[in-house]
Amino acid sequence: MKPTYISWAPYCSRSDHTARELGGVSHMVYRAALGSRVATAWLKYLVQAIDTFRILGRERPDAVFVMSPPVFAVLTVWAWCRVRRVPYIVDAHTAAFLHPRWRYLQWLHNALCRRAATTIVTNDHLAGLLEGAGARTTIVRDVPVEYRVTNAFQPEGAFSVAIVCSFNYDEPIAAMLTAAAQLPDVRFYMTGNASKLQKLDAPAIPGNVVLTGFLSEEEYGSLIANASAVMTLTTRDHTMLRGAWEAVYQGTPVIVSDWPVLREAFDRGAIHVDNSPVAIAAAVRRMQAELPRYRTEAAVLRDGKRSRWAEAKRALLRALDTPGVDGRHAQNVW
Numbered sequence: 001m002k003p004t005y006i007s008w009a010p011y012c013s014r015s016d017h018t019a020r021e022l023g024g025v026s027h028m029v030y031r032a033a034l035g036s037r038v039a040t041a042w043l044k045y046l047v048q049a050i051d052t053f054r055i056l057g058r059e060r061p062d063a064v065f066v067m068s069p070p071v072f073a074v075l076t077v078w079a080w081c082r083v084r085r086v087p088y089i090v091d092a093h094t095a096a097f098l099h100p101r102w103r104y105l106q107w108l109h110n111a112l113c114r115r116a117a118t119t120i121v122t123n124d125h126l127a128g129l130l131e132g133a134g135a136r137t138t139i140v141r142d143v144p145v146e147y148r149v150t151n152a153f154q155p156e157g158a159f160s161v162a163i164v165c166s167f168n169y170d171e172p173i174a175a176m177l178t179a180a181a182q183l184p185d186v187r188f189y190m191t192g193n194a195s196k197l198q199k200l201d202a203p204a205i206p207g208n209v210v211l212t213g214f215l216s217e218e219e220y221g222s223l224i225a226n227a228s229a230v231m232t233l234t235t236r237d238h239t240m241l242r243g244a245w246e247a248v249y250q251g252t253p254v255i256v257s258d259w260p261v262l263r264e265a266f267d268r269g270a271i272h273v274d275n276s277p278v279a280i281a282a283a284v285r286r287m288q289a290e291l292p293r294y295r296t297e298a299a300v301l302r303d304g305k306r307s308r309w310a311e312a313k314r315a316l317l318r319a320l321d322t323p324g325v326d327g328r329h330a331q332n333v334w
Contacts, residue, residue, distance in 0.1 A: 002061050003065055004059050006056075006066045008052075008067065010028060013217075021313060027055050029052055031044050052077065053076070062086065066089075069096045069099065075112060090116045094236070120137075122142075122261075127139055139312070141245070142265070142305055147218070147225065152221075153215065157186070164231070165243075171233060174203060176190075183284055186288070191213075192212075193213065229255060233255075233273070237261070244265075248298050255280070257272065258274050266301065267301070269295075269302075271286060
């Protein structure tokens with residue numbers, strides 16, 4: 001099999017790591033210069049669609065994996081695969097279902113997923129939404145992550161916490177900063193585009209918090225591997241936190257939000273919090289006091305995740321080998 005991975009995003013580690021595990025090439029198709037404003041979004045999507053057609057025409061893959069959102073990336077891949085009679089798999093992130101921007105196009109997303117060999121989702125709830133719409137799904141909670149760990153980013157202090165975030169609307173940034181201010185002996189490293197802080201009602205940055213900005217893959221991998229713990233939180237249910245499973249694959253314990261899907265995914269090597277400053281501060285102190293135990297548990301969790309990925313990988317390959325209508329890998333015709 002010679003798959004191609006298409007992601008209309010400036011970066012997507014899940015696509016990159018899935019491509020590494022299954023073979024093939026991962027492409028980030030993103031025209032940042034065209035911006036994300038409503039007035040220019042249509043032009044950006046049109047240009048990215050043309051870029052996608054060029055990539056697929058050049059590579060002539062046996063199968064295509066496409067990240068959703070945006071749904072227009074899936075629509076583009078569907079059009080190419082329909083002409084070339086090639087199967088495709090949708091890699092549906094939580095935002096494809098829950099982000100307000102894409103809810104009004106859920107009918108189109110469901111229709112495209114029905115035509116896919118399968119749709120990758122991270123939990124049973126999202127699988128149920130698609131299966132109720134007639135689509136096939138494969139639950140892949142996470143994908144093994146490998147980083148070249150060096151001293152490219154070496155946290156300072158006896159105990160350090162890497163806060164993986166993107167300053168998105170569902171992240172309790174203010175609560176994390178308030179908690180950090182209560183823990184002056186702990187060093188926090190907050191990733192992501194900190195310029196977005198200006199739009200948030202967040203407190204002043206405590207002296208023990210370092211805003212790293214965007215990091216290279218080597219720097220990011222080194223940070224989450226060398227930090228004492230990784231914290232990544234969300235106020236949105238049914239969200240699989242990528243930074244948390246990236247950390248566990250490095251053997252680093254995590255502090256995550258207390259949602260059922262996260263309790264199931266991180267049943268050891270993790271502390272779950274209610275996103276309040278008090279709970280966050282208490283979790284950091286508990287992790288600090290019992291770090292050897294949590295590191296041991298994180299290593300056990302990592303081994304279990306690798307076994308589950310092996311099963312998910314076989315399921316994805318079977319989906320691509322299941323013939324559909326007119327020789328295509330599809331469930332329904334529309």
